Amino acid sequence: MITRQLREWVQSGLIDHIRRHPSWYPIPPNVLTFGALVLAVPACWAIADGRYPLAVLFIILSGAVDLVDGCVARGLDRTTKFGSYWDAMIDRYVDCLLYLGFVLDGYELEAFLAMTGTLLTSYAKPRTAMVVAIYAQDWPTIGERAERFVLLLAGLVLATWVPTLGGWSTIGLMLWATALIAHVGAVQRILMTRRLVREDED
Numbered sequence: 001m002i003t004r005q006l007r008e009w010v011q012s013g014l015i016d017h018i019r020r021h022p023s024w025y026p027i028p029p030n031v032l033t034f035g036a037l038v039l040a041v042p043a044c045w046a047i048a049d050g051r052y053p054l055a056v057l058f059i060i061l062s063g064a065v066d067l068v069d070g071c072v073a074r075g076l077d078r079t080t081k082f083g084s085y086w087d088a089m090i091d092r093y094v095d096c097l098l099y100l101g102f103v104l105d106g107y108e109l110e111a112f113l114a115m116t117g118t119l120l121t122s123y124a125k126p127r128t129a130m131v132v133a134i135y136a137q138d139w140p141t142i143g144e145r146a147e148r149f150v151l152l153l154a155g156l157v158l159a160t161w162v163p164t165l166g167g168w169s170t171i172g173l174m175l176w177a178t179a180l181i182a183h184v185g186a187v188q189r190i191l192m193t194r195r196l197v198r199e200d201e202d
Helices: 002-020 029-048 052-074 081-104 108-128 145-161 169-200
Strands: none
Touching: 002 029, 002 052, 002 108, 029 052, 052 081, 052 145, 052 169, 081 108, 108 145, 145 169
């Protein structure tokens, strides 16, 4: 909830700035979106190589691009249905690349569980739309992408100085926590879907 409110506050300021200075943003929104994926590649490599501070840098840059692209589209009145789809697909590729880095770093099981929870949470809403009409607003559940993003960065930063906590790998604990909140979020969305379907059938 807090991360969503912060994101909306930042986006509101960015959109206002873009509308006042449109010439400062010549790159098309969909090209910017792809830039987030490009930046995730060195982030994946840095994670796999145990260079966590460098990974943090590239993840922040990728996240910044992901934040800006939508603001540019809205600020320049260039939003499209494909742009929304493209952004969501690139987000999933970025997520998978980052978890691949952890797999290559030796956290196969933890990364697998975190990744499956992430993908299932993301998949739950569009799959619901295939069986019942739903609105386009966010579904507020635990483990949303912004929360996972913050947890990921916090784990990488902490692991740089404190590799283990209570005898457990800091990175491993972060991934287990990510897996937990992502799967809980997926279950929440399943329950929300069941409620929506029952309401639709009544």
